[in-house]
Amino acid sequence: MGKGGALSEGVVKKIVLSYTYVSTWIFLSFMVIVYNKYILDRKMYNWPYPISLTMIHMSFCSSLAYLLVRVFKAVDPVTMSWDLYLKYVVPIGLLYALSLWLSKSAYIYLSVSFIQMLKALMPVAVYTLGVLFKKEGFKSETMANMISISIGVGIAAYGEAKFDSWGVILQLGAVAFEATRLVMIQILLTSKGITLNPITSLYYVAPCCLVFLFVPWVFVEFPILRENSSFRFDYVIFGTNSMCAFALNLAVFLLVGKTSALTMNVAGVVKDWLLIAFSWSVIKDTVTAINLFGYALAFLGVAYYNHSKLQALKAKDSQKKAQMADEEAGRLLEEKEAENNGVRKNDAHN
Template identity: 45%
Template structure:
């Protein structure tokens, strides 16, 4: 997060390659950006801690429950409306994740709790982001968002690290941070955020969601090849397939909803334009009538 903060500062303020979008105030920063940064830090802390106890593939399978958490928290915040269709989709995703968990060879419930905590943190971050955009009316690109959020996340990670992890690291002897591995991880993180910004700016929401599903499968299958602690079972894959089917149905439902809103907005704009044109025509006719009356009065006066 410190690396992302520094790199965003260089790109936006020093080299000015990317422009920071306007609209940020101190009130919005305190009420929206700081909670988003804190939830992002919670996601990173708990999500990374889960990898100490469970495999990468199983952690990715548990992440499939994300739409359920986002929908339930969104419904509690008044951003989502409960319906039979959405309840069915959430049930399919939940059943898929449960089946995938049942098929896991070695389940560490500590790792599961950490991962689910990370899922809740990410869901809260997305909810705060939606409130930030819809209710505050501020729209920022990914780099601008990272410029504001990264320092908050770095501070939110530093405080618990100081009291929870630093004493353990001190008691373990000399700190060992391989600089090249650390630098490559930082670059990968920033490249991820930059790629999200580029994909959003050059493609559509459908592309984002489809590539997200493909990425999830790639992570699961590659981790089974690369890491020895990952052992996929047929029940694992069946459960994860069910969960992904629910995620695809959820994405499709959200895209149709967004398309309906866009269409209604366009129809509203066109009707407003037609009304404006009608008013202009009526005003023009009135002006012509007034001019004719004025001319007739002048003619009468001359006569």
């Protein structure tokens, strides 16, 4: 087969792999969300202990991450001193613990579909915090986009049939803590030249996250679990649930590593629509026309935000290539000039 055919095969293979990574991530993310809802919802498995469930996940993920990093050497650990860990990783672990605790707690009070609608506020929170911490430049166009997303989510909330104020507060708190965590990663770790993939992130962050969760667990859930003598730990349910959570982190590692974080954001929008459809058709959650109109408005805002990010990345990439071309041209010019100077010196000597 000719060169053009080989190139076509390579392009097709790359496209197939990209769609495989995206599909795997959507499926696992879908599974984790629905599985968590099943365990925590009082009308389903009826085990409403979000801190305990999060601690099970963190214990499982910490153990597997340790095996992958230290035993099997599948991922190289990041060189990090205790001082750096305490100053930069521990605060991120605290924010992660709070985000997971509140987000899982929201499943007790809200439908899967409405939770996904509220999660559309994530770009708003990240951008707002980025501006406040001076990691993002303020742009009136972007802020108008953020306002449109917020209005869309507000309309969706207004149309929610089973609106629960406490559940909304929990989910909004989870969004705020998760957005702060993402900005803190950018500020604290990136400024030190440290990059953590999902496996090394779990290796360093999950243990301190587990410690932070242990404190409220002792006072909030442990006394209830101790009195509930009829409860028996179901290794199949919690084992497979934890495995799904860890597999999701591996899928994130592959998706971001082989494609980009922007691809994951775009895929996340598709996943949200699928979850809304699943919540309505299978779980039988009520999804109103106002719900869908509000989320559609928010969805358009998020889609435009992702498009703007993509255009900015393309412009940055083009600028980088142009700069590299200029540097290469300058280097060649210097070499040519040096060569000409050498020829002149030889002519003068002769």
